Amino acid sequence: MLKKFDSPTSDYRKLFDFTGRTAVVLGAASGIGKFSAEALAALGARVLCADRTQEGVEATAVAIRKQSSLSVATSCDAAADDEALAAKALVEFPRVDIAVTTPGLNIRKTILDYTDEDLDRVINLNIKGTVWFFLAFGRVMVEQHSGSLIACSSVRSVTIEPGLAIYGSTKAAIGLLVKGFASEVGRSGVRVNAIAPSIAETALTGPFKQRPDIYNLYAGHTVFNRWSSADEVATAVAYLASDAASYASGSTLFVDGGWIAVDGPPTGLTQLR
Template sequence: MTSLDYARMFRLDGRHAVVVGCGGIGAEIAAGLAAQGARVSCLDKDEAVAVAVRDRLSRNESDGEAGTGDGDGTGGAGHAAYPVDVRAEGALARVAEELGDVDVLVLTAAMNVRKRLLDYTGEEFDRVVGLNLRATFDAARAFAPRMVERGTGSVVVLTSIRAVTVEPGQGVYAATKAGAMQLVRTLAAELGPDGVRVNAVAPGVVETPLTQQIRDDAEWGRAYAEKSALGRWARPEEIVGAVCWLASDAASFVTGSQVMVDGGWTAVDGRFTPPT
């Protein structure tokens, strides 16, 4: 007999999930984790964003649209919101201490300054690296030790197709995402013996407010859509399934992996389909 309950292996009932970065894709990930029964703490630099996502999760549960985890009574299943600037020294460590035991940690916060490398300033470089790479390092140091002590936990880092493929103007962003993936692999190796799994989800191009400028350029938006095998952009909710899977017992033997959720972008060779 298997020890895994197939009927519930994707459920997160009774687990505490922390989502760092709750705008756009992060908001949908928080909703997906809550729908599987997790109690979600929403962390974002913009307090209004974190509060809005927390309130959305609580409303969903009041309307019977989400699972029911073991909450503490603070709205819905005890979902919470915290304003956190992850680039501030010690900020993540302080929140981690306040939150206590965390079963699932999802890191989505990132930024890009789209410029060719020779046009980059040192300040811009430091800003992108500080959020995309240093904050991943700091979040692991803040939350993983208690996971190690308890012998269980799942960390999911959002990387990008830019971790493996690049274009002009994406160099620093791509370098941080490739670096984040190497942190994921190293953490998986170092924390695996203690029962903590660390993985990444790499989205392709996703319809979010941050990509609106690209989509507003018809030629540019179409070119990105046609680059994938599915011929379109992703919707934010289409990233959620991979994250929830990695957070759950269904992925109990998955660590150190990067799941590509890119519509086949990295699988196909260019935009032109030759006659066959």
């Protein structure tokens, strides 16, 4: 049960204790979803790991099996898939305290090169997929009068480069969906937030390491001059899911290494020393 953060005398450690909590993580087979599932489990939650790849999602569940975590393969390509996932969660758990969705798709093309098929694929997963997830788990949480919903936006929701306009617009839409849904379900004790990573080292971004010029260029856009690890992003998910964030709703938490704090790579630093 999400609780009000009462006073500075609260036990701060307990704010991050998920013992007795239950969570569903969609996209748990790899990347940020995988590490989010691991983080929630490490803090005591029972986690239902979901993804389209049976082998990958089972591997995540096995890795955190000590927390009695479960796995389910689902494409979540339609509203019915998310409804089935929510129903499965309620069979396994008495309630759903935390629901996280991380899948996203980027087809890097200029707008002039986009096809109808490309557009449908990106919008269906990034926008419709988020709405379907909110519908399925939002209903559950409104009925139980508590819960934390977490979606995945991106630094590309506010800063862009050629070939990312469609992807970026869908990630910006997620930020508004979070605000709107938070306004609708807050009176029922449900919180809705998003994370917005920039560049994280995952299996999907692995090919960038084969291109040091691109890898280093993106690293240079951060104030740390490095990529994040996926677990650094997952800790932000854990925070938004926790009682420490009991008064946070309708927000997008940027975990971007300061990407949007600077106007491009901070190349002038050496001249200031």
